Amino acid sequence: MRAVYAQSQSQEDPLSGLVVGELDRPQAGPGFRRVRVRASALNRHDLWSLQGVGLAAENLPMVLGCDAAGIDDDGNAVIVHSVISSPGWEGDETLDPRRTLLSERYPGTMADEVWVPARNLVPMPAQLSFEEAACLPTAWLTAYRMIFTVSPAAPGSTVLVQGAGGGVATALVSLASAAGFRVWVTGRSREKLDQALRLGADAVFDAGARLPDRVDTVFDSVGEATWAHSLKALKPGGALVTCGATSGPNPSADLNRVFFLQLKVLGSTMGTKPELQRLVQFLLATGVRPEIDSVLPLEDAAKGFRRLHDGAATGKIVFRH
Template structure:
């Protein structure tokens, strides 16, 4: 079968290990079901894998991809939940200390077929395209959990999204605007600030700029480059919700500010299968759709990876696998 996979890893030149080629189908683990993937989407996780973060040499070659949608062997249209919990785990999959993501221990979605536990299949609403549905399982699900499960803010609150442009940021803007939040965003790019306003943000600021007033919650997936600004942007008693650190870990927690202003730092990771189902339903009810940066055929996946590596992305990079 066709597959996009990591053949080797390099921290400095990650794309040198990227291959698009044929791989043999592997036998499915017990309790797994096969899905014919019709669309998949790219995440920073895939670039980190090619850099050797979270993926050991003993796992190579590893098919990449956490996001996907397609048809199961019964012909059902499904979205693939990529959090693989350990056998027998009950409850919130993100709290399982032995959890993994597709493409870490089990082959990922960037192939003609993927095998996942039966419980990881979520019905795809008919009004979502496969390309739109493929955007949801990682960055959009992460944003949904950050906003509706982890965040302390309610609709009507003012929230700040740091680093508008990536999959999580564009999802946060779209979801929060649709749910009635006042959404502010930051970006170093004037073009991305304009695009964020088109998605529903009420105002957009240069990275690190002084805001007109302090906000209730900051959503930060950037880390080191934005952390100090995120804490300074909060009202007393406010919260920063973090789901990652693409620019590196924060150099200082600024604990004096945290305890004196009674700020909260809330971590959030991915989301549950049930949250993925509710996210898909929210899109159906609200009419919100994922912002897609570009669409590439699976055979041309390298172009999508190159686009993400340069950082010139606004929304999701999607791969189509053919019908």
């Protein structure tokens, strides 16, 4: 079958291990169902896999991709939820210490077909295209959980999104704006800041800029580069919700500020199947749709990986199968 996969790994040159070619079809696990993939979406997780983060070398070659929408063997249009909990786990699968993502232990979605546990399939409504639906399971689900499950801020509050342009950031802006938050965004690119305004941001600022007022919640996926600014941007009692650290995972904690101002630092990872189902319903109710940077045929996946690696994407990169 056609597949986009990691053949080798390199911290310095992750794209050197990327292959677009043929692989044997995966073997189905017990309780797994096949999805013939119509569209898959690219995430930074895929670049990390090529760098050796989260993907063990002994599992190579590994089909990449966490996100997909397609058709199951019963002819149903489905969205693939990529968080795979361990057998017998009940409740929030993101809290399962033995959980994994597609493309870590099990082959991912950037192939003609993917096999996933039956419980990981969510019906795809006809109002969404396969390309739009494929954007949801990682970046958009992460943003949904950050806003509506983890953050204590209510609609009408002022929130700050650090780092305009990425998949999670564009989802945060779109979802929070549609839900009635006042959304401020920082970024380094005028093009990406203009995009944030188009998606519903109320104001945009250069990275690290002094803000006109402090905010109720900061959503930060950047890490070291923005951490100090995020803490300084918060009102007393405010919350910093973090879902990642693309610029590095070891910022200065600034504990004096945290305890003196009674700030909350809250971690958030991916999301649950029920949250994915609610995200789909939110899109249907509001008319919000994922911001798509580009749609490429699967054969041209290397171009999409290069675009993400170089920081050129403004929204999601999608592969059509």
